[in-house]
Amino acid sequence: MTLDARSPETLAIHAGDLSPRTEGAPVVPAIVQSATYFGGGPDDKGEVQYARYGTNPNQLRVGRKVAALEGAEDGLALASGMAAISLTLLALTRAGDHIVSSSHLYGATRTFMEQELARRGVDVTFVDPDHPRSWRGAIRPSTRGLYLELPTNPTLRLFDLRPVGHLAREKGIPLVVDATFGTPVNFRPLELGADIVVHSATKYLGGHSDLIGGVVCGPQALVAEVRGLLHLYGPSLDPHAAWLLDRGMRTLVVRMERHNENATELAEWFAGREEVERVIHPSRSDHPDHELARELLLGPGGMLGVILRGGAAAADRFVQELRVAALAP
Ligand SMILES: Cc1ncc(COP(=O)(O)O)c(C=O)c1O
Incomplete structure (x- = not known):
């Protein structure tokens, strides 16, 4: 993978650009407010384009922009931060699997882990991240993910993700970090040992209190799994909200x-x-x-x-x- 080495300032404006700079083309990307797209005939071998699949140009553009800012292989924009968090956790686990999570979590994330993952046969162990050794002790053969939120909502706590990242690598288990309160400007989780970053784009990324959105960034294979769940559960980001998010991110x-x-x-x-x-x-x-x-x-x-x-x-x-x-x- 080649990382985009342009500065965050430039990436926040230009990354994810899909449109050629041809004579007469608009400088600002158009809002493609279309659910369906021509194609799908007998000669069409391409991917079906459908806004629920996250393949609308505004959705693609903003997912790629956040991925470029995070230094991730791929990124997918979704309808909310909780959509990004829940689909990521669902993509990592099957019935019988296990997650180890920091106990300092945004309330809905905690409830999702306690209630929804439990209903699907996935066990979660909450560890006190003030004691970094507790992560190792909580890992089981069935552990499929480690999860941290940094800085935490609402207490603004920070925990050292670097040893957790080392442990994740040693055990071959991905470390997921909710970096909503950090943003790629203040916090670089992938450079500090995380494998997957999730965001509530509703907050700083959108920046204007006028949209609900979420993003998951990480290795292509994992993002493809989340995209597969997007096809089935359907929390796609509306193209207009994707356009607003893309515009908000310029600043x-x-x-x-x-x-x-x-x-x-x-x-x-x-x-x-x-x-x-x-x-x-x-x-x-x-x-x-x-x-x-x-x-x-x-x-x-x-x-x-x-x-x-x-x-x-x-x-x-x-x-x-x-x-x-x-x-x-
Ligand atoms: C740290 C954190 N993660 C996730 C979420 C969920 O985001 P959304 O409301 O976009 O679903 C929030 C929302 O407050 C949050 O603060």
């Missing part, structure tokens, strides 16, 4: 740079207020994973936690008083 790098700066400055401001008990941001030296953040992240990110001295009542008052930031969980 990903500059947005992340500003997020990093703003959140660091705001964290500093909150830390100086006497109403504030603790500020949670990886830039802060009192963050439990501050040193690790300096090793793993290229930027601390825009997510910020604040614990007020007055407890829940003070927190309620605070969010009701917000004028610019919206209370929109």
Whole structure:
């Protein structure tokens, strides 16, 4: 595989470009809002194009763009972050198989593992990622995947994925990382030992709160398995949402740079207020994973936690008083 060596700034704009630069062709890719495509006659030996299969040009383009940014062989855009996570886990497992996962997870991911994988005969062992040795102890002959979310939602914890990546390689088991809160600008999971990266594109990648989307990036064979499940379960990204995601991503790098700066400055401001008990941001030296953040992240990110001295009542008052930031969980 040849990695695209262009800078993230350039990739975020141009990677995945499918259209030739011919005279009169539009500079901005068109929204191809079509479910079906001509073809399929007796002479057609190509792949059937159908928007549910993820082969619409807008879907293809944005999947390839995220893959290029991650340095992955292939990428597939899906209808939500949960579609990317659930189909990836389903692609890795069969009844009787086993997953080892960090216990620090986005709620729906945890519920999917506990309820949906269990219903399909797949066992999950949750390990405390503060104790890296627990991963090795939890592995069984039937283990088909290791799973980590970094940084975590909502507590912004970080764990060292490098030893988990070594273990994954030693055992021949893929390490899946949900890098939604990191983005390829701040966090490079594949370079640190992960095999597969999943994203909720709804957040930073889209960047404008106007779409729900997800992406899975990794080796071609695995992405092909997820694509096979997309054919059957059907959570395809609507072409218009794919186009919005592609457009949003053009500014990903500059947005992340500003997020990093703003959140660091705001964290500093909150830390100086006497109403504030603790500020949670990886830039802060009192963050439990501050040193690790300096090793793993290229930027601390825009997510910020604040614990007020007055407890829940003070927190309620605070969010009701917000004028610019919206209370929109
Ligand atoms: C870390 C993380 N992963 C996955 C998801 C799920 O993404 P979506 O809402 O796009 O399905 C979220 C959503 O909040 C998230 O924060």
